[in-house]
Amino acid sequence: MLAFIRKYFQESYLFIQLFYGPRLKRKELSELFFNWRKSKNRSFEEKNKIIISGVRSQYSDLFKNWKWIIIQTILWLAISIKFDFNPIINIMAFFTILNQFIQNITSLAKDKRQTFNIFIAQEILSTLSFSSLLLEKVSDLKKGEKVMKAKNINYASDCEWTDINIQLLPNEYNDELPYLRINIGHEKSEVLHASKLGLVQNSNYKTQNELFIILKAFGKYSSFKIEGHGSQKKAIEKSLNDLIENLNLYFGERDIMPIIKNDKTGNWECFVNIEDRTNSWHKLELERYEDIKTILQEWVPLIEELEKVDLAEQSYRMKGYEW
Incomplete structure (x- = not known):
């Protein structure tokens, strides 16, 4: 149980670091990566620090979604204070906004990581040149x-x-x-x-x-x-x-x-x-x-996508209609 709690807090801390901390310019990130690549031991911890700093330093258009979430939150609070709604409605509104918040923050993290992956892949591939x-x-x-x-x-x-x-x-x-x-x-x-x-x-x-x-x-x-x-x-x-x-x-x-x-x-x-x-x-x-x-x-690890099985086509073949 303690190991699970420790792991949860470590992952939460890493997730928070993706959004809070100093933001680096591309030249600074490039120098950090170059120094890591030229080092003898190529520290795993140093690599993770560079990745976290790199992801945090990227910009995403999904930041614009925050204003709509904030507007919804303010409207919900204003209306719920002025009018006496059923507690169930308030709970549903709360979880709706909470879901939007979670969806946006996870989408932001994925989008920023994808942008960083493109940048670091370019840096890596450029070293292949003569x-x-x-x-x-x-x-x-x-x-x-x-x-x-x-x-x-x-x-x-x-x-x-x-x-x-x-x-x-x-x-x-x-x-x-x-x-x-x-x-x-x-x-x-x-x-x-x-x-x-x-x-x-x-x-x-x-x-x-x-x-x-x-x-x-x-x-x-x-x-x-x-x-x-x-x-x-x-x-x-x-x-x-x-x-x-x-x-x-x-x-x-x-x-x-x-x-x-x-x-x-x-x-x-x-x-x-x-x-x-x-x-x-x-x-x-x-x-x-x-x-x-x-x-x-x-x-830049590749994400293996599970093959989607077309159940209708599989059923068609199993019935022997396709020779």
């Missing part, structure tokens, strides 16, 4: 230290960028840090460590840097467009320019850059052939897809 994944990976790897410079050896400076093929080979000791091999025609280099092209952290040669992430992206997409606001684009473009500088240092400068931005399409195009035999970027996309699918099921 630009969102690239930006997060680059941001995670930026350690506030200077980017490592490639070795200045002018390797194959007499060849065009399109003649150069950089292979990403599996590393059995570190999946995130593939080995490199450079192919130019029939000539192949020895297996190289990523540090040769400045693709690791200055402070830790066993950890890739943001330049390697971009190189992996070019391993799947020879060109891509960066979406996002100004500061996000600048962060990616800064890393792209660092990668261009490292390629120029290792292979020597040419008339055109190894990576350029197409002014017409806005796409960044890489003239160096990147052959990723580890499918690194594809694996990142699969991991993101599975993660987003799980988050979507947790935050």
Whole structure:
């Protein structure tokens, strides 16, 4: 009995929180969700707090119904005081207004939750985009230290960028840090460590840097467009320019850059052939897809509707009229 009473009060308290408390802007809700998604433990309690705050912050047209309920209540009180009605009539009027109150408040909660579900679903699905994944990976790897410079050896400076093929080979000791091999025609280099092209952290040669992430992206997409606001684009473009500088240092400068931005399409195009035999970027996309699918099921659960049985049609079939 005590457990039932405790559960009832907890549910009532949560229901009250859907209507009373601070209301947040969409940007604030988006930041709260982003921080929760990036956290290691992804607290269940924190998720519920965000959902409650998100539902409470939504607007619903059903709020307009309150004025009619209030008008009915005032009229009923005024008439019942002025006229001596049968108590049964007063009881019926009271329960009628109470029913309207309960129906409206539950409809409000459902409508606000549905609006929040649409908003949070958009936030979740937006993280599936290429630009969102690239930006997060680059941001995670930026350690506030200077980017490592490639070795200045002018390797194959007499060849065009399109003649150069950089292979990403599996590393059995570190999946995130593939080995490199450079192919130019029939000539192949020895297996190289990523540090040769400045693709690791200055402070830790066993950890890739943001330049390697971009190189992996070019391993799947020879060109891509960066979406996002100004500061996000600048962060990616800064890393792209660092990668261009490292390629120029290792292979020597040419008339055109190894990576350029197409002014017409806005796409960044890489003239160096990147052959990723580890499918690194594809694996990142699969991991993101599975993660987003799980988050979507947790935050926006589908409501299974019971199948409505047509009794007349079922009776018709049972009688054998349908062959």
